[in-house]
Amino acid sequence: MRWIVWLVIIVSGLNWSVMSQADELRPAYIELNQVSGDNWRLTWKASARSRLGQTGAVIIPENCRANGEPDRQFAADNILTFRDLACSGSIEGQTIGLSGLELSNTDALVRISSSDGSLQTLRLTPDAPSVVIPSADGETRIGNVAAAYTVLGIEHILEGFDHLLFVLALVLLLKGGWLVVQTVTAFTIAHSLTLVGTTLGYLSLPQQPVEIVIALSIVFLAVEIVKAQPGESRLSERFPWIVAFLFGLLHGFGFAGALAEIGLPQDDVPLALFTFNLGVEIGQLLIVAGGLLVLALIRRLSGEWLRPAKLVAAYGIGTISTYWFLERLIA
Known part of the structure; x- marks a missing residue:
């Protein structure tokens, strides 16, 4: 009988935990596109139901400054935020991150696209809410994509x-x-x-x-x-x-x-x-x-x-x- 009691308690706790967290596990997404020269376009997306979507903010590289006010839009269950950035010099070696991620239970993908066609995919976690942007060589890009999407697959299941x-x-x-x-x-x-x-x-x-x-x-x-x-x-x-x-x-x-x-x-x-x-x-x-x-x-x-x-x-x-x-x- 003790087994049954403990199993009921455990399963009941898991029921409420699972049902309450089901909508909090969507990864956030940050995209940084180089439009031309020093001009970049920042896009970031998070679930409108999550605390991250309400209070989170992108930590932009130190050599970048934001132009104008952010443009926030609602798309389905997500909040999309757009900003134009002016970055002096290369953003490689600079830090990009997401404030508020350390208080969430989800991850964030960072995708950086340069005007020369190079593309990088990086991953942020609550334990590591910021990352240094590496050089955009082909081997690094492939390794980043493989690592990021393998972990995302594991986490999703x-x-x-x-x-x-x-x-x-x-x-x-x-x-x-x-x-x-x-x-x-x-x-x-x-x-x-x-x-x-x-x-x-x-x-x-x-x-x-x-x-x-x-x-x-x-x-x-x-x-x-x-x-x-x-x-x-x-x-x-x-x-x-x-x-x-x-x-x-x-x-x-x-x-x-x-x-x-x-x-x-x-x-x-x-x-x-x-x-x-x-x-x-x-x-x-x-x-x-x-x-x-x-x-x-x-x-x-x-x-x-x-x-x-x-x-x-x-x-x-x-x-x-x-x-x-x-x-x-x-x-």
């Missing part, structure tokens, strides 16, 4: 709670680590197809209905876990690869929406897509490994508590995903 809960539900539903890995791989292949197709403009679906169905896909798996009985095979247990693949196609549209929020470096689209997908796969494998480890520990400590533990987790996942479904439907 670990902090994009709907995708995280879907993978976790697969771990709870299926029996055997190898079967889970195979099923998650089918999910990966499917969401990679729609992510790439949508990003490159070959596929398109309205984002809001997609997000609603993604929430329903998690509700479906939670119900399958609750209704699963020893000796009986549910639909998702008989055909786990097919179920994961079909739902993965929808989740890919969700990944594409997140990637559209972040943006892609136009000169390195294939690299950014590949490393983002790689990061997502790494994140999924971390979830699978963590979930299987917890189940193994419960089974080792007391096998009779494995089923109740799965039920508590399933009800928690179902509660969260139902909340998301209703919230997105109303929106």
